[in-house]
Every structure is written in C-alpha cells, then in structure tokens.
Amino acid sequence: MYRELRADPIVETLKTLHARISERFPESGLSAVASEVLVVARSTRETVRAIGRPIYPLRIAVWLFAALVAAALVTVVAGLEPNHEELHDLPFFLQAVEAGINDIILIGAALAFLVTVEVRVKRRRALRALHELRSLAHVIDMHQLTKDPERIIFSGADTASSPRRTLTAFELSRYLDYCSELLSHVSKIAALYAQSFDDSVALAAVDELEALTDGLSRSIWQKMMILSLSPRSNSGDLDA
Numbered sequence: 001m002y003r004e005l006r007a008d009p010i011v012e013t014l015k016t017l018h019a020r021i022s023e024r025f026p027e028s029g030l031s032a033v034a035s036e037v038l039v040v041a042r043s044t045r046e047t048v049r050a051i052g053r054p055i056y057p058l059r060i061a062v063w064l065f066a067a068l069v070a071a072a073l074v075t076v077v078a079g080l081e082p083n084h085e086e087l088h089d090l091p092f093f094l095q096a097v098e099a100g101i102n103d104i105i106l107i108g109a110a111l112a113f114l115v116t117v118e119v120r121v122k123r124r125r126a127l128r129a130l131h132e133l134r135s136l137a138h139v140i141d142m143h144q145l146t147k148d149p150e151r152i153i154f155s156g157a158d159t160a161s162s163p164r165r166t167l168t169a170f171e172l173s174r175y176l177d178y179c180s181e182l183l184s185h186v187s188k189i190a191a192l193y194a195q196s197f198d199d200s201v202a203l204a205a206v207d208e209l210e211a212l213t214d215g216l217s218r219s220i221w222q223k224m225m226i227l228s229l230s231p232r233s234n235s236g237d238l239d240a
Contacts, residue, residue, distance in 0.1 A: 005191055005192055007045035007048060010189060010192075011038070011045065015038060017181055018037075020178070024171070024178075025171075034178075037140075037189075040129075044129065044189050044192055048192045050125075051126060051193070052196045052197070055122075062114045062117065065114060123202055126199070126202045130205045133209060134212065137216060140179055140182050140183055140186070140216070141183075141216045144179040147167070148165075149169075152172065153227075153229060173227055176223055179220055180217045180220045180224075183213040183216050183217045183220075184217065190206045191206060
C-alpha cells in the first residue's frame, strides 16, 4: 500500500498547499502558480492512467498488418517455380539470396517500427507532460529569485530598479518554504510517469526533472539558512 506513489493524495496535498499560500499571500503570483500546479496534478492523474492502459485499436492494426505481410510472403513463396538450371548458376543464386535477405530485413524493420508505435505514442505524451512540469519548475524559481534574505539582515539603499521588498522576515521564510514545497510536488508529479511507464527515454526525462527541482530547492534552502542568521530569527519571529 505504501510502496508506490498515488496521484490522489498528491492532489489533496496540493489543494491544502494552495489554500495555505492563498491565505498567507492572497492574490499573489505564487498563489496563481500553485493553482496551475494543482491543475496539472489533476490532469496528470488521468494522463498517467491513460498511458498505463494498452491502446487496443493500435495493437489490432499492427497485428493485422503483420498478418497481411506474413500472408503475402507465404503466397509469394508458394507461387515460386524455381528453375533448376538457374539454381546451379552461382552468381544468380547469390543474387537471389541477397535480394531475399534485403527483403526480409526491410520487412523486419517495418514490423519493428509498427510494434513500437504504441510505446512512441505514449512516450511523446509523457515527454510533453514532463516538459510542462519543467516549465512550471522554472516559473516557481522565477518567483523566488528577487526574494533576497540579505536585505533583511543588512540594510542598504535601494536603486530605482530595485524590486519592492514588502515581506517581513517571517513572511519571507514562509514564501521561500512554499516555493520549496511546490518544487517538491512538481518532482512527485513527474515521478508518477516513471512509476507507470517503463520507458528509458521517459525515465531519463524524469531523472533530469528531479535533478532540476532538487537543485532549485537547494538554492532556496540556502536563502532560508541565510535568513535564519537574522537577529529576528533568534528572537523567535520565524517560528511557525
């Protein structure tokens, strides 16, 4: 029961996280991003189920084509009337063998292509979804880029182009923590594809996405460690 990820608990946890962000930072960009992640998680639930199911119409079409090719080969071979004199002609015999091998290779390649159509269709769908998750991870990272904890610890004059800094130490701590949680959920959503679709290309894409979210989360936690050095954190202002 606890040996695999399930989409429903991930969706429920994301709903709670979205509510927390909306309550703490109403009408914020991060709240809108959390809403998008929730939408993607819900659609992922259906996409993963679809990828896990066989595409029977495609399988039937492939097997029908393979049966037609096999029937055609049998018909051609049965209709051959070999000339015994030509069979004793070595150049002619080698040429016939080479042509037959080439035909077998081409037919085999065509059948292999058709047999892997279902995997490639599912792979394309999974990679498209993983690309969307990768974009969401970068969007989440963009929201925390200007959240600089050093400005709370060290005072300094702003420039005309400096971002507005309205968050307290406590609010900044929560904001960064929410970003880290969202990145973790993006990684877990991606893991659903690796769990339900055993394809080397898709698994590699999931690993790359998990490495990306892990790296982005580390940079966020570095900011939170800097924020913990604030005198306000020592007085208990960041406890929550």
